[in-house]
Every structure is written in C-alpha cells, then in structure tokens.
Amino acid sequence: MVIESDIPDFWTFLTEGGLRWLIVVGIVAAVGLLISFILSLVNHGPKGPGIFGRRFLDFLRDLGSLSPRRTWAMASLAFMEAWRRRVWAVLLVFFAVLLFAPWFLRPDAKEPARLYIDFVMFSSSLLVLGLSLVISAFSMPADIANKTIHTVVTKPVRSPEILLGRVLGFTGIGTVLLFCMGLVGYFFVDRGLGHGHEIVAADLVPETIRSQRGDTEVLRGKTGMTYKHAHVATINLATGDGETDLVQGHRHLITAESESIEATASTNVQQLLDDRGKERNLDVLFQVRRGEETRLVRPPFSMGKLATSPAGGGGLLIDEIDLGKSADPRREDVPKARDVIVSILRRRYSAGPPLGLLTARVAHYADALGFRDKQGQMKATGISVGYEWEYRSYLEGATPEAALWKFTGLKAEDYPRDEFPDGLRINVTLSVFRSHKGEIDKGVVANIVLRNEKTGFETEPIRFTTKEFETLTLDVPYSVRARRGADAPYGDAELWRDILDGGDAIVQLQCDDVQQFLGVAKRDVYFLASEKGFLQNFAKGYLGIWMQMVLIIGFGVMFGTFLNAFVSLMATFCAALVGYSAMFVLEIATQRLPGGGALESAFRLLNRDPITTPLNPSLTAKWFQSMDFFLFNPVLWVIVQALPDLSVLGCGDFVASGYDVPWNMLAQQAVRVLGFMLPLLLMGHYIFKGRELAK
C-alpha cells in the first residue's frame, strides 16, 4: 500500500499539533473579538465597549452553565426533526445504489476487494456527508426563517445548548444511517466477493511431494475459472482435503465429501468409473489390498479396460487393467493387476470461500529508510530512473548500493510462533526497472539481510525473485545462519536473541542482477504481525467517515447561525470542498503547481497558453500575476490553514488495501476533529449570542 506521508507518534502529534492549535485558535479568537469590538463601536458609538463587554460576559456565563440534560433534550429534538424530514430515504438510495452496483463492479478485476470496498465506502460517505451538509446548513436558518426558533429560545435553554444539541442530534441521525449502511455494505462486500472454484477431478494429476516428514501422495491440478482467475489445487490423496495456491491475494480450502461402497461381486465398478464423467467434481478411488498392505489408489481417467472377478477373502480381484497412455504404471497410487478392491470411494471435491481476500494485516513499519550508494556513503534517497512519480527511489543491481530500513520496537509477543511457524514474516513490495531486457521470463533477483547494530549480528542473505506490484512474503527462520562482523564465518544464531535483540533491526535490501534496478519506498518493507478481523477494520473505516461527518455538521451549524439557508449550504459545501482538496489548494496558494495561481490559470485558459511555458510579459498578464501574488494566494493560504484537511480523516485506503487501520491514526483524527469542533462551536455560540433572537 502506498502511504506517502508518515503517521507520527500520538504524543508527538499532540504536543506539536496542540501548540500550533493553541496559537491558531488564539489568533482567530483575538481577531474575532477585535472585529466584534470594532463593530460594537461602529454600531453603538460610545456604548459599544459596554455592549461588547456584556455580550462577552454572557458568552462566558452561558458556557459555564451548560446543562447536559437540556443539551440532550435539544439533541433529541434535532434528531426527531431530521427523522421527520425523512432522512431515512438516504438509506433507500443507498440500497438502490447497491442493487445496481453489480452492473458496474467487476469481481473479476485485478484487485476486486479494493474495488468493492472503495465503492461501498465512497457511496456511504457521499450520501451521509451530503445529507449532513444539507440538514446542518438548513436547520438553523430554516428555524429562524419559520420563526420556530422562538419556541426554543423562549424556553430556559442557552444558546450553546441549542448549537451543541443540534450537532449531537444530527450526528446521532448520521450515526444511525452510517451504521445501517456499514452493516449492509459489509454484507455486500463479503457476499459480492464470495466465490468458489470448480474442482474438475479429471484435471487432477497424481504427484508425490517429498519432504523431511516423508512422502505425501497428492493430486494437483488447475481449478475451474471464476472471476477470470484459476488456482492450482493440491489435494491430499488420503484425506481428500487440500488447498489452492495464492492468486489475486486469496486462496481456498478444498474439502471432499466421501461415500464408501463395499466392493462385492454385484458391484458394477465400470459403471462407478463412468459416473465420473457425469459430475465433473466426482472422483473415484479404490481401497485395495496389495499383498499384505492396504492402500488407496486412484484409477486414472484415461483408463481403458478393467476386468475384475470376486476375490477369495472378499472384494474384487483386478484380473486385467489398462491404465491408458497418460498414466504412469510405475506409480504406487494407481491400481495394478492382482490388486484386490476392498471398497470404492466416491469423492466430490469442493473449494471453500476465498481466504485472505478480506483481511486486516497488521504491519510494523520501519522508522526510517536510508540508502547506501556505490561508495558506501549513506543518502536519503536512491537513484531516480526518471519516473514522474517520485514515491520510490531506485538502487542498482550487483553494486554495493542498498536500501536500509531501520525498525524499532519489535516484540516477540506480536509474532506468535503458532501463527508464524516458519519464521518471522517480512512483506516486500518492490518496483523493478530494467535497463536491459535481461531474461524476460525470469524476475530480477534481490536479497535481504537482517542486521542488529548493537549485537553486530547479520543474517545470511535471503535471496528471492522479485515480482513487481505484488507483495512477496519472506519467512526468516527463528534459527538462522548469521555472522558477527563482515569477515566472520556464518554460524547458527537465534533470531530473537541475536538479530532482533532489543526489538531493533535493520533490513538491508540489495539487487543482485547487473544493471537492473529495484525501486523502494519506506512502506515497501514491513514485518507482518497477527492479522485482525476484517469486520473490525471495516468499522474503523466507517469511523473515519463518521469523523468527517461530524466536522461537516459542525461547519453547517456554525454557518447557519448567521447565514441564510442557501448561503450557509454553499459556505459549508465550499469548506468541505477546500477541506477535501486542501493539498491541491495549498499547492496553488504556494505556486508549486505549474501554470501559476488562480487568476493566472484562468488567464491561460482564456488565451490557450500551455501551463509549462512562461506567459508573454504583457501588462494584463502582469496584472493577473500580481493579483495572485498579493491577494489570491495569501487568501487561499489563510483559508487552507483555517479549514480542516478532510482528506486525511479518511482511512478507506487502509481498509481497501487490506491493512489494519492503526488506532494511533484514528486517535489523531479524533483529536483533530475535536480541535476543530471546539472553536467552531464557540464561534457559532458567540455569533448566535449576538443575534437578537438569542438574547
């Protein structure tokens, strides 16, 4: 997953961000009060300061006497008001969108999970945020226009309670809607991506897997195609269970439903064998007695003649058998003449639902990434191979160049051995840049070394073949070959004791192929801890939407205190728009984008001037550029600084990419929302207090 900006530690965020927040809020408050004071002076003359002072004292007193009971009552009122306006119709729209979604979504896409999750979360956020925008912006101005606000303000209720109540009420209704959408969306994603694969018994070929634990007879073959992909299934011949390989980020477990038929003189073996053609997932095996031994054999599909006769001790003796051309008669797992068939096993294979498609991987990312150049010097970036997107830096193969990720805080308890029996799991996603064709049918080779600066231990290089745009999994065994120092010989070492001592490690990556390049970014290599449930992660994704909703409601209610309905709607909409494109607006304001500022861009559009060439130095062009420099850019800059960056509140990309949303990130987002909501409510309260109807 691409993460272009770092997620800081929570306390760092709180201390650094908190200080900045205090300064900005202080400045805004001071400027606001100053404006208010000046307006009082202008409107009331010498009485102005007194009126301003009383108003400010009232403002403080109202804040001090906030009643949770009254606030709750106002919130209930807002909730009911919204409900009566039939906001639940948004749910119907959402269901209709999901109903038609299969028209447009392709479960056979390269990353179907990302597509489905993105779609569901985008639809939910669009509808809920749109609704929040409308109800929050229209509520107060509509009440004022209809004079229904008088029924409220004439009651013993204070203005901050009215505002807070509305925010809570609208948040409540949004939460209910979002919850319903999340629930339905979850089932939509889960079921929409659910698929099986046909296991065609005729396509399975017997194989022997040799390992230290002994030989295992298996059946291996390609599964049927579903959603434009197929897997290779490996099934244990003895048990009928198995699993597929990993394709498009998921695998399937294979189970077999078996039925045993005793072989007697009346058993029509040929008929049972012929049945295999009628059901494609049906396989037939013989339990045979061969000498003293009883074993399971599989008559090949290519089998020709089979002649049996009743055997002495029960069962059927194979008198004659023609295995056909494609079968290997030397294999032990095929029936042979003189075998006695004891029973016949009818097996129907089936592949289960996809595993790993909807997941929440917990990644332990590095604290820092550095590069070593050919001279052995450390640098912040590697080589640029000329790509427009500079997310990744490159290192040249077969040179001392290396990328080094520095990890800290690795804890053995986060990587339970029962979950990772083969070793500590490192996930690697790399970009490959070839400066020559090389061997087209082979991937570029790279190696990884784990090193501990304190103990001086480093593991033997773990070589692997890269696969671009795919996350590769490397297991570093708990008992590894490692050395202490560059010239020392490799010996046995313990991973946690010697290499990861103190929870620190450096992961070094090098490319082995001459004149080929590997591209890496800070988040491309990470340790994989235990996975978490997808449902929980999905809920975290919706929590991100919820926080965006709260902020929009805050803006809507605040603007509603002094603007009429449509202006309030437009103001909230613009705040949200700037919030979602904060980075873009900031780039315009600081002239980092080609084409100049807002006015200059408009001028270029009218004149059809390309954005990359300098403008002709005409008087008009100069005027536009000056206006941008002295007026528009500073105004845009202030707006961006004052409004929340809503794009950082979403965590849908984590959910869609199958990564656990860090609680740290959610906590920071919550603080951010709180940091904006507080001044918004205070501002709204102060403005509302100034209006005659709230006095």
Added chain:
Amino acid sequence: MTHRSRSFQRKVIYLILMAALLLPISWLGMPGERKAKQPSGAAGQQAEPPLLTTLTHQLSRPRVLARLQQERGFSRADLGDIDAGSETVKLFTLGLHGPACTILWERSRYYQKVESWSKLAATVDQIRKLQPHFILVWRFQGWNLSYNVSVEWDDYKERYYWVVEGIRFIDEGQKYNVDTRLIWDEGWFTAYKIGKSDEQRQFRVLFRDPPKREEEDSLPKLPHAVAERDNWLHGRASFVEILDLIDAGVTPRGQSQVIMASEPAKCTIRYISAKSEEDRDFLANSAGVWWGDALTEWEKVTQRKIRSYVLDEDVYLKDVAKYEDDRNQAAAKLDALLPGKREALLQAKMSQIDPAELKVWEKRDQPNLTPGEQQIIFRLTPLLAVNDADVLQAIVAERPDLRERADAMAVELVRIENRLSAVRHQLQTINYDYWRDRCEAEASELGREARLKLLAAHDKYRQDPATAKAPYEEAFAVWRKLLDKYKSFVQDGEIGDELIREMRRYEVALEKSVAPWPNDFPLQDVIDARKPFPPIPKTGVRTTIDSPPPAIGPLPPPRAPGT
C-alpha cells in the same frame, strides 16, 4: 379519511411501485458483457451469498436485453448499441456529464502515474460508460492498456494480461460502435503487439495456449474461422472483417485502404515466418504450401478496388502495367510529333555534366556500385531527366502549328501520369514488389532448400560448432543462388538480420575448426549492404568517384555458442 392522508397513501403506493419496477429493470438491463459465473457442483454451494447480493447475482443471470440485443444484431446498427448501464451512469451525473468525464480522465492519468492499476481499470470502465460512442475513448484507452500499462509490469505474464485487457477493451467498443478503426486496432494489437514485442516468443506461447474450457477463454470471439489459435491468424481475421465491411458499403476510416487491403496477407506472411522459426516440422513440410497461398493472397491485393484520394476515384493496383503501357504509348505519340527531340534534349543536358561523372551515370543499371557512385547517380538523375513537359515545351517552341495537338496530348499525358503515379504510390506504400518476391522465393524449391540447409547448419552448430563449417558453407551457397535470383533481398533488413546471425555462428564454427574467414565468402554483399552509409555531403561539396570508401569495422564479435 382526510384528503391529506389519501395523498400520503398515494405517494407511498407510487413509491412502492417505483421501487418494485427497479427490480425488473435491473434484471432486464443487466449488461451482457459480465458473466455472472457461478461454479457448478458443490464448489459453488459454499460461496452462495444469501442476502441482497444474492438477489442481484441471481437476477443478473438471464441478461435478457443483452441477449436479445446480441441475437437481433442491434449492436451492429450504425449508431451502435445503447447500453442501459451506460445510460444510467450518464443519468446519475445529473447533467454534469462533461465535468464528470474531465474528472475521470484526470483520475485515470493520476492512477496510472501512481501505479494504481486496479483503480485505473475501474476508472477507464467508468469513462467508457460515460462516453460509449466516443471512438477515441476506446482507441486511446485500449492502446494505453495494451501498450503503456502492460510495459509497466516486470512479469511477462502480467504484461500479457494487460495486452489482452486492451484487446478486450477495443473489442468491447465494437459492440457500441461500428467503426473500422476499432476493428483495425483489435487486429493490430493482436497481430503486432503480441507478435512483434520483445516478449513475442513468450506472448505467442501464452496466446496459443488454449484454455481448458471455452468459457475460460479471455480472447474476444472472432468473426472469421481461423486455421489455428495464433495471434497472426487472429489479427488477420480482424483485418478481413474490415475488408468485408468495406465490401458491404461501410466507409473505412483510419488507415489508407491499400494498407487495410494488404494486412491480411501480411499477417499470413508473418504467421509463416513466426511458425517456421518455432516449428521445424512446419518449416520442413508445410511452409512452402503456406508461402504459395500467401503469394496468391498478396497478388489478390492488386485485384481489390482501392480508393485513391489523390485522384478521388477507385483504382486497381493490377492496372499498373496497363497504365505504364498507356503512358508509353502517349509519350510515343508525343515524340512522333517531332521525332528525335527527346534524344536531342537529353544530349543537351548531358553536355553540361562533367564527363567523369557522366561515365558513372551511364553505369547506373550495373550492380555493385560504390557508395560514392551511387551518390553521383542520385544527384544526376533528376538533372538528366527529360520529361514530357520538356518535350512539349520544345515542340511548341519549334512548331507553333502543333500547339493544339500538343496541348491535347499534354492533357492526356497528365491524366495517365497522375493515375500511374497514384497506383505506383499505393504499391510502394505496401512494398508490393518486395513481398511478392519474398513469397515467390520462399515458396520456390530453391527458397525451401536454402531455409532447410540453413536450419540443418544451425542444428549442427548447436550440437557442436566445430562440425558446422561445411553445412554452413553449403547453405550459404544455396542462399547465393537465391539472392542472385532475388537481388532486392541483399539489401533487406529482415533476411539480412537472419543471415548475419548465422554468419556469426559460422565465424565461431570457423574458429573452432581453426579456419580463416574465406576471401571469397559468397554472401559478402549482404555484409557490405549492412555497413553504415557514408555521410551525406554538405551542399556544394562535390563527391568524386575517387572518394575513399567509408571506414567499415569488422563484424561484431561472435557470441557464445548456442546464442
């Protein structure tokens, strides 16, 4: 019951009816391109979703409108198909169709930049739904997927996946638009992207690898039957489809008609070349027959009616001989007005040329000219050309009484000349003579012998380079005969590349046999033809026949045996 509550009831009923109508609309309009494949047997049972999605998936199966549209051929209407999905998306934009397209195009560019391929594919899909009848969407994005996105991947299988995605995309576009440009692109991507990429060997293997079941085939269905599953033959089928459409009256767009007409035969030729490299049996037993068929197909190109946009009329390339004859007759008639004038004009021009250069120019039809001589001939040819206009001018100047007849002849000559020039231009565009000779040569017994002998030598070389000297010399001798018969092959890059590759191996074989490079190497002209051409002289600098030949390096060092 109050009026207010009755009104409310009516609204509720209308809403329920509207909601109920959504279901049959969704069912009827489900697009045909997406197969809601469900695994049969027990494998599928585990994946059966029970809720809302189950309903939509179940309902999606029949795809009534899509099926009817295919059965009745609605999608082949001139305006193309109306896709319910596409119309719905357009409706959802609430009139902001233009901005939505702009945003999506920008997003697609962004996703490509940040290498987010699945999002790119999804965005492209949305663009095509918003602009299904905008041909450039299909052409641009199809090309983008097949050519630009595919090369971003390191694994050739992934590259192949994206190449086929692009082909499928273009094929999809043909359901909504009848436009020869899309068919051309499909043919071109299938034939040339797969058959001429760096990964051509791997791509062709993947292409030829048939799926176990027909429904698993990722390739688009072909309009014409093909002899076998091969990218060149599949590409050919698309090009033939274009010719069928032209014959049916559809106005071809995109390429010139002569290129469209020549591509099926070119694909056949490419198929034979590729297949001959991959399959020894094919080369030994079938290639000759295939080359013969390719020759016939190539010659048929000249029998097709081709639109000449210069003349604004249809022409037949086979008529080139007739036009040349007409032109010669008309020129003879012109010369007959004032006999000997053309020769006199030539002599006058020749008198102004340096005699040494003139001697070179007189050798212009001879083979083995030095580069310096070739340059002189190249420069003098236009200077010494006596064209009909010169003759006419001279006639009118000398015999004003013949002016009227001469003018009539001039008009006729210009007409014939234009026609001849147009036809010749078309023939040159497709390099007609070369490919005709190539097919003829490869189909001939001599050509077959040359190929087989070279193959035998190559096989010997792979076994043991030391034993390959004699077979190579035998093969080169046959090639000499072939090149003597078809002189244009000496300069040909394709044949030249092939022969030079084998010459390098021959060089290794000589080294292994401790034998020197023969002084009378029979294919020296092929090596010479591949030497760099001398630099073009600056204007005003006269090149003489005494200019030293350009410095030519030896053959590049031989590669290791087996390469």
